[in-house]
Amino acid sequence: MASRHKKSPAGPAKPLTPYSLPLPNVDPAALTGKLIVIEGADAVGRSTQVIQLRQWLEQEGHAVLDTGMARSALAGKGIARAKDGNTLGPVTMTLFYVTDFADRLENEIIPALRAGFIVLTDRYTFSIMARAIARGEDAEWIERVCGFGLVPHAIFYLKARVKQLVSRVVIGRGAFDYWESGMDCHFGHDMYESFVKYQTQLIRALDHMSKRYGFTEIDATRTPECIFQDLQKRIAALNLQKVPARGPKVSA
Amino acid sequence: MDSLITPNRFPGKLIIVEGIDGSGKSTQLSLLSRWLRSSGYAVAFSEWNSSPLVHDTTRRGKKKEMFTPTTFSLLHATDFADRTERYILPLMRAGAIVCADRYAYTAFARDVARGVDRKWVRNLYSFAIRPNLAFYFKTPLEVAISRILGGRDALKYYEAGMDLGISSDLVESFRIFQGRILDEYEAMAEEMGFQIIDATQSIEDQQKQMRKIVLKQLGRSLKSSVLRAPILPSGQMNGQPA
Numbered sequence: 001m002a003s004r005h006k007k008s009p010a011g012p013a014k015p016l017t018p019y020s021l022p023l024p025n026v027d028p029a030a031l032t033g034k035l036i037v038i039e040g041a042d043a044v045g046r047s048t049q050v051i052q053l054r055q056w057l058e059q060e061g062h063a064v065l066d067t068g069m070a071r072s073a074l075a076g077k078g079i080a081r082a083k084d085g086n087t088l089g090p091v092t093m094t095l096f097y098v099t100d101f102a103d104r105l106e107n108e109i110i111p112a113l114r115a116g117f118i119v120l121t122d123r124y125t126f127s128i129m130a131r132a133i134a135r136g137e138d139a140e141w142i143e144r145v146c147g148f149g150l151v152p153h154a155i156f157y158l159k160a161r162v163k164q165l166v167s168r169v170v171i172g173r174g175a176f177d178y179w180e181s182g183m184d185c186h187f188g189h190d191m192y193e194s195f196v197k198y199q200t201q202l203i204r205a206l207d208h209m210s211k212r213y214g215f216t217e218i219d220a221t222r223t224p225e226c227i228f229q230d231l232q233k234r235i236a237a238l239n240l241q242k243v244p245a246r247g248p249k250v251s252a
Numbered sequence: 253m254d255s256l257i258t259p260n261r262f263p264g265k266l267i268i269v270e271g272i273d274g275s276g277k278s279t280q281l282s283l284l285s286r287w288l289r290s291s292g293y294a295v296a297f298s299e300w301n302s303s304p305l306v307h308d309t310t311r312r313g314k315k316k317e318m319f320t321p322t323t324f325s326l327l328h329a330t331d332f333a334d335r336t337e338r339y340i341l342p343l344m345r346a347g348a349i350v351c352a353d354r355y356a357y358t359a360f361a362r363d364v365a366r367g368v369d370r371k372w373v374r375n376l377y378s379f380a381i382r383p384n385l386a387f388y389f390k391t392p393l394e395v396a397i398s399r400i401l402g403g404r405d406a407l408k409y410y411e412a413g414m415d416l417g418i419s420s421d422l423v424e425s426f427r428i429f430q431g432r433i434l435d436e437y438e439a440m441a442e443e444m445g446f447q448i449i450d451a452t453q454s455i456e457d458q459q460k461q462m463r464k465i466v467l468k469q470l471g472r473s474l475k476s477s478v479l480r481a482p483i484l485p486s487g488q489m490n491g492q493p494a
Binding site: 021023024073074075077078081082085087088089090091092094095096098099102103106107138141144145147148 | 303305306308309312313318319320321322323326327329330333334336337338367368369372375376378379
């Protein structure tokens with residue numbers, strides 16, 4: 001089903017469409033901006049890239065909105081609080097994140113796209129789906145729940161092996177995170193073992209989606225500079241200048 | 253994943269009530285649960301939109317009027333998931349009678365009345381446990397509205413469907429929105445196997461009918477699978493050997 005939406009990143013500018021279900025009150029033809037997704041496992045270096053890409057795109061004169069999971073005005077705080085208590089069941093967590101995504105999509109991403117912005121998003125529905133699938137939830141169920149998501153212009157999948165993620169967590173952060181280790185589902189006896197097993201499941205789920213949703217795979221085992229240059233080249237190929245800037249003028 | 257279609261095999265029993273605001277369903281469920289409890293059964297109660305985990309987010313969304321039909325639907329499903337995972341499911345496995353005031357059908361009726369896709373909402377709730385008994389309190393719109401308007405000071409924004417911009421008049425909006433919800437309930441009643449109670453009858457008559465249905469539908473399995481406190485001769489405290 002989703003493979004129909006496969007597209008080459010350099011393709012002609014088509015209007016954004018939802019995966020399976022149109023949102024009420026959204027006219028896709030009015031969405032003149034570009035939607036670029038950065039996906040990848042935990043600690044793979046996504047946020048670093050988003051920061052740099054934003055700076056670069058703004059220097060090029062584009063208006064950029066960057067967004068990421070659990071940052072919605074509606075549900076961001078609630079998710080943080082729920083995670084603090086370590087009391088989130090897997091279905092509850094999944095749906096809380098979908099709520100957060102829907103709020104950002106309808107109230108931030110779509111208005112920005114309408115105004116001709118480039119929207120850079122650190123993770124998208126794919127991470128939500130991968131987490132649900134890694135926790136044993138039904139893939140078809142979550143895919144249909146997330147069906148209102150817009151098909152992005154490009155999905156860059158930063159790809160690394162679990163071993164590399166482990167070294168980044170240990171060297172970069174010094175400790176394993178409860179949720180990144182999937183400790184809520186006790187994949188292993190300790191955080192290390194659980195992290196390895198959980199992230200392996202996540203990567204497997206993302207790899208599977210890569211073909212299905214037409215991800216552009218980016219080798220994330222290279223240096224951040226290397227990855228950045230690679231992404232720059234690919235984003236430049238999206239013909240960003242041809243984006244007609246309709247809608248309200250951008251002040252900042 | 254279609255749990256709402258597949259019969260649940262838990263030792264506990266799930267009894268739910270549905271109906272528009274003002275149908276009297278909460279009163280009836282409360283009477284029923286007290287009756288079951290006094291018969292010695294382990295009874296638990298779960299209300300729509302009552303998860304402590306999601307509570308603050310819902311309040312925030314309502315207070316600031318931040319919801320779209322999609323986020324309204326999703327957050328209520330999150331609330332329902334939390335109650336299912338942490339409360340309803342374990343209690344059903346343990347053998348309790350769980351009484352739920354509103355269930356997934358509320359979302360099927362209300363979210364669709366808000367313009368959310370019918371199939372999407374049904375899929376959204378496919379993790380829900382199928383009730384052993386689902387009572388639907390059938391009420392003419394005008395009866396329900398007169399009960400609501402007579403009993404409460406003010407209608408609430410989302411309850412009245414004000415977010416849909418149907419009418420700038422609160423009462424008028426409430427009337428139209430509840431009418432749409434009623435249509436959705438009526439349309440699904442047969443498909444979902446609702447036990448239909450005529451909610452214009454007296455409270456006593458409705459309760460009598462409910463109890464009869466419970467005994468008829470669940471009687472034997474209540475005795476065989478539901479947790480029950482040992483009935484003690486008078487004068488003996490709980491926990492002491494009989």
